[in-house]
Amino acid sequence: MSEHNPFAHRPEEEGHESATGERQRPPPDMSAELEDPDQETDQTPAPLTLSGLTKRYGDVTANDDVTFDVERGEIFGYLGPNGAGKTTTIRLLLGLIKPTAGTASVLGADIRDRRALTEAKANIGYLPDTLGFEERLTGRQALDYFARMRGDERRDELLDLFHPPLDKRIETYSHGNRRMLGIVQAFMHDPDLAILDEPTSGLDPLKQDRMHVFLEEERDAGKTIFFSSHILSEVQRVCDRVGIIRDGALVDLEDIEALLRRSGKRVWVQLAEPVDEAGFRTPEMIDIETVDRSIRFTYTGEYNALLEQLGRYELSDIEIGDPKLDDVFKHYYGDTAVTE
Secondary structure, three states: OOOOOOOOOOOOOOOOOOOOOOOOOOOOOHHHHHOOHHHHHHHOOOOEEEEEEEEEEOOEEEEEEEEEEEOOOOEEEEEOOOOOOHHHHHHHHOOOOOOOEEEEEEOOEEOOOHHHHHHHHHHEEEEOOOOOOOOOOEHHHHHHHHHHHHOOOOHHHHHHHOOOOOOOEHHHOOHHHHHHHHHHHHHOOOOOEEEEEOOOOOOOHHHHHHHHHHHHHHHHOOOEEEEEEOOHHHHHHHOOEEEEEEOOEEEEEEEHHHHHHHHOEEEEEEEOOOOOHHHHOOOOEEEEEEEOOEEEEEEOOOHHHHHHHHOOOOEEEEEEEOOOHHHHHHHHHOHHHOOO
């Protein structure tokens, strides 16, 4: 094994990294016993608090005055197209890069306080978009490394759910196996806060479903999940609340139910005969495109009303699904909202 630390924390590096730190727990706060227990929840700070968080690289603003809180026992979806600034926010929260302006608090630690943040990171699970494991290690050796630093009381439980080939070198891993190994290392020390960047990327559908159920169970146990994704359907399934970021700026912050109402469903129908679009259209149909006998539109109304409307016509084929994220941005924020 190489003498250098393959998982070393490199604060200013923009490449591969993993959230590490010695497992140091602060002494218990005995003053809490003297307080009214009914008021304890209100006085507990949010696990994540961002206040005017800004990161610039010359003339490029990667994060622009980002402000929001993530509450305890919440799955928070950080939603945006690739390149919108999601990963920059995560790297700022973990102290991997320094903010240009503003700050954030992570489990009570100010991200500008390196010592406090290092202590807090012992209770954080981090799954980066690009995993930085030492390629020559086996999966088991990599997990052993993290276990020595942070513990692994949930390792066996997680390996029952996700099955990376532990005795093979990581250099032989598929993308999905790398992702499963990353999930195990992120949660095996039972962190109170998990920061996940595109966590299901590379997983097959069965493992994706398993991950979604696992995250919901963690949330129900009082854990906090910060979940970055560009996949709208995934965020819709597991998240309680979402923040939408575009060009580095937070453009919306709302409950998932509100996002679902606004995004609607994307519908395509193939009719047996051409019809007049004006007669086919209802007020709940937007962005209608008609080509011969095919009609495509976004539907924002009640599903039973849609089925009743379509039942008036003879259909040859039909598809109903979630709209693409770019379509949602385009509809609510204009054409300029679509990020490359």
